[in-house]
Amino acid sequence: MTKSVEIDNENFQEVVANGTHLIELGGDGCSGCIALKPIVMDLLPKYPDVIYHNVVVTHRTSEICHRYEIDRIPALLVIHNGVLVASVKGFQPAEILDLWLEDVISKLK
Numbered sequence: 001m002t003k004s005v006e007i008d009n010e011n012f013q014e015v016v017a018n019g020t021h022l023i024e025l026g027g028d029g030c031s032g033c034i035a036l037k038p039i040v041m042d043l044l045p046k047y048p049d050v051i052y053h054n055v056v057v058t059h060r061t062s063e064i065c066h067r068y069e070i071d072r073i074p075a076l077l078v079i080h081n082g083v084l085v086a087s088v089k090g091f092q093p094a095e096i097l098d099l100w101l102e103d104v105i106s107k108l109k
Helices: 031-046 059-067 094-106
Strands: 020-026 050-056 075-080 083-089
Touching (some): 020 059, 031 094, 050 059, 075 094, 083 094
Antiparallel strands (some): 020 075, 075 083
Protein backbone atom coordinates (compact mmCIF):
# COMPACT_ATOMS: atom_id res chain seq x y z
CA MET A 1 0.00 0.00 0.00
CA THR A 2 1.34 3.38 -1.01
CA LYS A 3 1.04 6.36 1.33
CA SER A 4 -2.04 8.47 0.69
CA VAL A 5 -2.80 12.16 0.94
CA GLU A 6 -5.92 13.88 2.25
CA ILE A 7 -8.57 14.22 -0.43
CA ASP A 8 -11.21 16.91 -0.85
CA ASN A 9 -13.27 18.41 -3.68
CA GLU A 10 -10.41 20.67 -4.73
CA ASN A 11 -7.62 18.14 -5.17
CA PHE A 12 -9.48 14.91 -5.95
CA GLN A 13 -8.89 14.75 -9.73
CA GLU A 14 -5.22 15.60 -9.36
CA VAL A 15 -4.67 13.00 -6.62
CA VAL A 16 -6.31 10.11 -8.49
CA ALA A 17 -5.01 11.01 -11.98
CA ASN A 18 -2.25 8.38 -11.91
CA GLY A 19 -2.15 4.90 -10.43
CA THR A 20 -4.75 2.73 -8.77
CA HIS A 21 -6.60 4.20 -5.81
CA LEU A 22 -8.95 2.63 -3.30
CA ILE A 23 -11.15 5.36 -1.86
CA GLU A 24 -13.06 4.51 1.32
CA LEU A 25 -15.86 7.02 1.92
CA GLY A 26 -17.35 7.06 5.38
CA GLY A 27 -18.21 9.02 8.47
CA ASP A 28 -17.13 9.19 12.07
CA GLY A 29 -20.53 8.22 13.49
CA CYS A 30 -21.23 5.45 10.99
CA SER A 31 -21.14 1.98 12.56
CA GLY A 32 -20.77 0.27 9.17
CA CYS A 33 -17.82 2.53 8.39
CA ILE A 34 -16.17 1.74 11.70
CA ALA A 35 -16.66 -1.99 11.09
CA LEU A 36 -15.40 -1.81 7.49
CA LYS A 37 -12.10 -0.03 8.18
CA PRO A 38 -10.22 -2.97 9.78
CA ILE A 39 -11.44 -5.28 7.01
CA VAL A 40 -10.06 -2.95 4.34
CA MET A 41 -6.81 -2.50 6.27
CA ASP A 42 -6.36 -6.28 6.48
CA LEU A 43 -6.84 -6.63 2.70
CA LEU A 44 -4.49 -3.83 1.62
CA PRO A 45 -1.19 -5.71 2.08
CA LYS A 46 -2.26 -7.99 -0.79
CA TYR A 47 -2.21 -4.95 -3.10
CA PRO A 48 1.05 -3.04 -2.53
CA ASP A 49 0.57 -0.85 -5.60
CA VAL A 50 -2.88 0.38 -4.56
CA ILE A 51 -3.00 3.81 -2.95
CA TYR A 52 -5.54 3.88 -0.13
CA HIS A 53 -7.49 6.97 0.93
CA ASN A 54 -9.91 7.20 3.84
CA VAL A 55 -12.28 10.06 3.03
CA VAL A 56 -14.70 11.41 5.61
CA VAL A 57 -17.88 12.60 3.94
CA THR A 58 -18.36 16.31 4.71
CA HIS A 59 -19.08 19.50 2.78
CA ARG A 60 -15.41 19.34 1.67
CA THR A 61 -16.11 16.06 -0.18
CA SER A 62 -19.70 16.59 -1.29
CA GLU A 63 -18.78 17.03 -4.97
CA ILE A 64 -16.97 13.68 -4.95
CA CYS A 65 -20.06 12.00 -3.48
CA HIS A 66 -22.29 13.65 -6.07
CA ARG A 67 -20.02 12.76 -9.00
CA TYR A 68 -19.92 9.07 -8.04
CA GLU A 69 -23.53 8.88 -6.84
CA ILE A 70 -22.65 8.00 -3.26
CA ASP A 71 -26.05 7.78 -1.59
CA ARG A 72 -24.97 5.78 1.44
CA ILE A 73 -21.84 5.03 3.40
CA PRO A 74 -19.60 3.23 3.73
CA ALA A 75 -18.67 3.16 0.08
CA LEU A 76 -15.55 2.02 -1.74
CA LEU A 77 -14.35 3.33 -5.09
CA VAL A 78 -11.54 1.91 -7.19
CA ILE A 79 -10.14 4.56 -9.49
CA HIS A 80 -7.44 3.75 -12.01
CA ASN A 81 -5.63 6.59 -13.76
CA GLY A 82 -8.49 8.97 -12.97
CA VAL A 83 -11.30 6.67 -14.13
CA LEU A 84 -13.77 4.92 -11.86
CA VAL A 85 -13.50 1.18 -12.54
CA ALA A 86 -15.58 -0.24 -9.69
CA SER A 87 -17.58 0.74 -6.63
CA VAL A 88 -19.45 -0.90 -3.81
CA LYS A 89 -21.81 0.74 -1.33
CA GLY A 90 -22.75 -0.35 2.15
CA PHE A 91 -20.97 -2.64 4.56
CA GLN A 92 -19.63 -5.85 3.01
CA PRO A 93 -18.12 -8.80 4.90
CA ALA A 94 -14.41 -9.56 4.53
CA GLU A 95 -14.91 -12.56 2.23
CA ILE A 96 -17.02 -10.56 -0.23
CA LEU A 97 -14.67 -7.56 -0.25
CA ASP A 98 -11.67 -9.80 -0.73
CA LEU A 99 -13.22 -11.46 -3.80
CA TRP A 100 -14.45 -8.13 -5.16
CA LEU A 101 -11.13 -6.34 -4.77
CA GLU A 102 -9.14 -9.27 -6.15
CA ASP A 103 -11.38 -9.37 -9.22
CA VAL A 104 -11.21 -5.60 -9.81
CA ILE A 105 -7.44 -5.34 -9.38
CA SER A 106 -6.73 -8.42 -11.53
CA LYS A 107 -8.61 -6.85 -14.45
CA LEU A 108 -6.33 -3.80 -14.31
CA LYS A 109 -3.15 -5.79 -15.00
